[in-house]
Amino acid sequence: MRLLTRLLLPLAALASCSNAQPAAQPTAQPAANPAAQNFPLPDRPVADIVTSSWSDEASRDRAGEIEAVIRLLKIGPGMAIADIGAGSGYYVTRISPAVKPGGKIYAQDIMPDTLARLQRRIAQDNLANIETVLGTAGNANLPAKSVDLALMVHMYHEIEKPYELLWHLHESLKPGATLAIIDSNRATQNHGTPPALLECELKASGYRQTARHKLPDNSYLATFTPTNRPNPAEIKPCPAGR
Numbered sequence: 001m002r003l004l005t006r007l008l009l010p011l012a013a014l015a016s017c018s019n020a021q022p023a024a025q026p027t028a029q030p031a032a033n034p035a036a037q038n039f040p041l042p043d044r045p046v047a048d049i050v051t052s053s054w055s056d057e058a059s060r061d062r063a064g065e066i067e068a069v070i071r072l073l074k075i076g077p078g079m080a081i082a083d084i085g086a087g088s089g090y091y092v093t094r095i096s097p098a099v100k101p102g103g104k105i106y107a108q109d110i111m112p113d114t115l116a117r118l119q120r121r122i123a124q125d126n127l128a129n130i131e132t133v134l135g136t137a138g139n140a141n142l143p144a145k146s147v148d149l150a151l152m153v154h155m156y157h158e159i160e161k162p163y164e165l166l167w168h169l170h171e172s173l174k175p176g177a178t179l180a181i182i183d184s185n186r187a188t189q190n191h192g193t194p195p196a197l198l199e200c201e202l203k204a205s206g207y208r209q210t211a212r213h214k215l216p217d218n219s220y221l222a223t224f225t226p227t228n229r230p231n232p233a234e235i236k237p238c239p240a241g242r
């Protein structure tokens with residue numbers, strides 16, 4: 001289960017009915033990528049997945065977490081947003097109203113049991129603009145050119161194949177799309193990612209950092225835009241000590 005629904009336990013400390021429609025079934029896992037052997041693995045520890053949520057939802061609501069994220073990322077009507085590692089659904093269920101009318105949410109996870117529980121939540125709350133997607137460690141499996149904003153909240157340090165995942169994510173981003181990553185400034189084995197290491201790994205995967213916002217309790221929000229996607233065999237893993 002993922003440490004990822006969540007902007008910040010820090011923020012909390014400060015700063016998916018009778019007429020309900022069934023949630024969309026998760027898409028099938030993608031076929032094995034024949035070029036997967038060409039992607040490097042990270043030169044750093046990968047944290048274990050230990051839970052499907054970052055903190056309890058009530059305290060996060062009281063801290064105004066969602067409002068802060070919506071403001072910083074300028075989330076609004078008509079946007080298509082992917083929560084990669086959606087977990088128990090804290091983000092997708094709250095962002096769903098913010099993108100209406102005309103917007104869509106992709107709730108993605110790699111854990112089938114987690115995704116099944118999220119589907120039940122989405123159906124119970126009658127959130128018709130959320131679609132669940134089952135991915136893998138190396139491919140979020142989102143539709144091509146479908147996403148204005150991709151979110152990764154307190155989960156980047158748990159991705160087993162970050163270079164492969166980020167490489168495939170290029171295919172799903174619309175022109176001008178943003179990738180936003182929220183994490184803690186600490187070693188990956190301690191469930192965080194040092195900002196310099198994150199920027200290095202994203203740059204190696206074909207992304208340019210556009211902003212970084214300091215958040216409470218040694219956490220941050222970094223945004224990126226896609227640039228030229230590299231040849232997988234030419235990606236060099238960043239040293240863990242960055």
